[in-house]
Ligand SMILES: C=CC1=C(C)c2cc3[nH]c(cc4nc(cc5[nH]c(cc1n2)c(C)c5CCC(=O)O)C(CCC(=O)O)=C4C)c(C)c3C=C
């Protein structure tokens with residue numbers, strides 16, 4: 001058998017030239033069951049971009065301990081956020097994909113829009129193969145992580161490169177690696193926060209909670225922390241918030257190592273003691289609501305805050321499929337058509 005796969009029979013020479021947009025997100029289990037979560041976590045946590053400790057040691061810990069305990073615990077949490085439409089992350093990602101396709105069509109662009117998940121389904125490999133069969137030979141990849149991070153955006157690139165490394169014909173490729181300071185992104189974020197303030201009043205503090213990562217990654221040169229800082233600065237400037245009116249935190253710590261700080265849960269527990277009883281919380285590293293926002297923030301951190309004496313707690317939803325967010329995506333990909 002030849003080492004590299006050729007053009008498929010469906011797409012002969014001279015029939016190519018279609019443009020495709022590939023939206024990419026993290027992925028989610030197929031079902032909220034321990035076995036489906038185990039399958040998902042086994043793939044996710046085996047990625048050396050995500051957990052950067054020596055592979056052999058980590059495989060022993062992962063398979064010997066973590067995958068025996070965590071799947072059942074995580075499955076119980078997934079069950080709390082699962083709906084008839086499935087996992088929130090999948091449901092929202094599918095709606096984003098359909099709405100971006102509609103928007104590009106309405107703007108007279110003959111472009112197909114596809115969704116792939118880094119872990120689980122639909123896989124990056126199968127989605128790239130579908131695009132190829134449909135005659136796409138120019139691909140614009142938009143990983144839906146606003147702030148570049150090696151464990152997320154870097155790993156998305158790895159998955160694309162791994163699949164394309166098997167192909168004989170490499171399509172034209174544009175990889176959008178970050179949009180943490182993009183004006184449309186900042187405006188969309190500011191509008192959603194402003195709408196919340198108008199509907200419910202300005203809170204005593206706005207908490208901007210980003211997904212965390214080991215602090216070591218920052219020292220090794222990952223720009224994620226600095227990109228989160230910049231998103232925070234731009235959006236709070238846009239909203240005209242003073243330094244004492246907001247706080248930036250990091251959530252979803254995993255394992256025993258030191259992660260980026262301040263931690264969201266510790267902050268939510270401490271704020272009432274400092275006299276802050278009314279907060280709104282937004283998660284600018286998540287382009288779609290998921291377990292980490294709907295359960296960890298709304299459930300867990302909402303409880304931590306009220307148990308510590310907090311009175312008013314509200315979560316400002318991710319940008320999801322709102323129109324400004326879809327327009328942002330369209331404006332990010334259009335320059336490459
Ligand atoms: C183990 C280390 C992890 C790093 C580093 C990490 C970075 C990171 N993750 C996101 C976005 C998401 N993470 C989600 C879930 C999730 N994340 C980790 C671990 C790390 N993430 C785990 C183990 C899990 C699974 C859930 C659990 O068992 O606790 C999700 C939600 C998925 C869903 O199905 O809803 C997202 C989205 C970012 C942006 C990021 C960057 C630093």
Ligand SMILES: [Fe+2]
Nearest residue numbers: 026211252292
């Ligand atoms: Fe994560």
Ligand SMILES: [Fe+2]
Nearest residue numbers: 252291292296
């Ligand atoms: Fe979590």
